[in-house]
Amino acid sequence: MMNCQSQKLWKVNIYETSASGNQLTKIDAVKPVENSIKIKLNPEQKFQKITGFGGAFTESSAYLLNKLSKANREKVLQLYFGEDGANYSLTRTTIASCDFSLKNYTYAPVADDKELKHFSVQEDMNDLVPMIKEAQKISKNGFKILASPWTSPPWMKDNNAWINGKLLPQYNETFALYFSKYLTEYKKLGIPIWGITVINEPHGNGGNWESMLFTPKEMTDFVENFLGPKLEKDGYGNVKIFGYDQNRSELKNWVDEMYRSEKSSKYFAGTAIHWYDSTFKIFEDELQYAHQKNPSKHLIQTEACIDGDIPKWKDDSWYWSAEATDWGFDWAKEEEKYLHPKYVPVFRYAGDIIGCLNNQVDGWIDWNMVLDKNGGPNWFKNWCGAPILVDPEKDEVYVTPLYYTMAHFSKFIRPDAVRIGFENPDSDLKITAVKNQDGSVAVVIFNPSEQAKNIEISLENQKISTKISAKALQTVHLTF
Incomplete structure (x- = not known):
């Protein structure tokens, strides 16, 4: 037969x-x-089984969408979430403010409010929440949201500041409660959060915008003893906790600590990574090491963007030319300059996504979905690029080649693909x-x-x- x-x-x-x-x-x-x-x-x-591809809901992107005509706002969201568009399946958002917010803000502004009686996500209601809700309506199959804080409320830190500093031990329980409250408030809004990272970029960002510092041991201790048990107790044991959330070159140190024991491993769903160590290296050895350390865990790229430059407006050829520079082109240590040559934006995106997938990464999230011609708005003036750029004054939308690059993956490689x-x-x-x-x-x-x-x-x-x-x-x- x-x-x-x-x-x-x-x-x-x-x-x-x-x-x-x-x-x-x-x-x-x-x-x-x-x-x-x-x-x-x-x-x-x-x-590996694929989790998804997508970009980030930020206040900057949401604010810009609110400034466009209804038709162009719909156009952008359809491009990202419609079946005929990129059909994003995995997204990220911020827990309170980041550099791509209009200002510094926290959900717990009252100092020493250990029970977080004054907790409120009201700051998100004008722009961020409406963008997410509209995307939900457009997306036929839905999408996962991974949420990240850039810092705890400043009063929980040893320097009482938005930037740098460490979580004071007396606020371990309160910061764990902060996550639980956030999950509850967003759930009430009809926005279920699939996963969280403990902090964005625990090594800091050079002391420039919202940040909070953790060592691998400090973060693992916090998750094992406070955050994991608190979410479990409050009915959020299914929300995935991701450790690290910074560049790949440090992966070995972090996964060694995160998966140091059965107890610590229990609470980590996986590791979050960024790409800013180099404009061309994939760090294959580090990715493979992280996977082999605990093959059952996720390995998700949570942030990438064309940084260190004001984006080019309506100039497709620039995105195919080796003219882009990143932060390291000017600011990297002399011995690390070789990692940051000029590069081709489309090549960097396409090469990195393929390199990541071929080295056990199961999800890849771009940074801002929408920015303006200056690469903002951004309270710190830390300009970046985005796959879709807009001019709110003229109500114009520019779909860059980076959008189509992302769509080659997100549209055709669907969640749970192998x-x-x-x-x-x-x-x-x-x-x-x-x-x-x-x-x-x-x-x-x-x-x-x-x-x-x-x-x-x-x-x-x-x-x-x-x-x-x-x-x-x-x-x-x-x-x-």
Whole structure:
């Protein structure tokens, strides 16, 4: 009897974004060409389960959306959360203020209010909450939200300030309660929070905007003895707690401490990471080490952006050119300057997402979804880029190539997909592949070279031929 599986013919849809002008454009498969690069997929070789892809709800983004016309506000949210858009599935938001807020604020402004009787999320009600609620209405399948504080209320810290300082021991229980109150208030608003990180960037940020310092041991002790038990007691034991939440080069120190015992491991759902250590390194060894330390735990990239520069407005070519700089281009120590050369924004996004996926990362979250022409608003004037830029004065929206780059992953690699194996003989091509829960297969191919390339993808007994443009990203989506 013939194997029905072997007779199944995959339907092929191919989408490309390129320096030559394609924007998630549907293109045709091509006839087989001799000497094609032969990519062989191996669905039997399975790796991590995917949590999702997306960006962050910040006060800056929400404030800007409120300044646009109703039509453009709807357009932006449809682009991110609509089925015909990027269909984001994993997002982040801030617990009280961060640099991308309009001002410093906390949900517990009254000093020494240990029972948090004056706790309120009222500051979020004008902009942030409406943006999230509108996105919820648009998203057919829903999305997960990971929430992060940049600092505790200043009065809980040894320096009584927004920036730096450490949590005073007498406020361990109160800060744990702060998280529980936040989860409760957002739940009342119809916004369930899927996960939290203990603090954004526990090494600090150079003493520039909201921050609070933790060592690996201090954070692990706080989670094991206070935060984990408190959330469990208050009925939030299902909310995932993520440790660390900063750059990848320090991962080993953090996971060694977080997973030091069965008791500490119990409360950590995984590790959160950022990409700011380098504009080109993936830190594969560190990612693999973190995964092997506790293979059952998540490894999620929670923040990335084009930083250190005012974003370019309506200039697609800039996003495909090696003209971007980051904070380290000017400020890194001399011995670390090599990690921060000028780079191509699209290449950095595409290369990092593929590199992360191929090294056990299961979720990847961009930073602000929307910023203005200056890379703000931002109370500290710490300008950054975003995939969608707007000019609220002229009610204009600019969808940058970074948006389409993100959509190549978020649109076609859905939650609970499983990354699968492949063989790729061309070291210039960067590739990742997954099998989705609905049985479809998505192959994302990144060609940073100056030459178009012919590719033959084999899956089971079927061969699919495609041609990827020079300096391009392509998703081959196979359904049946």
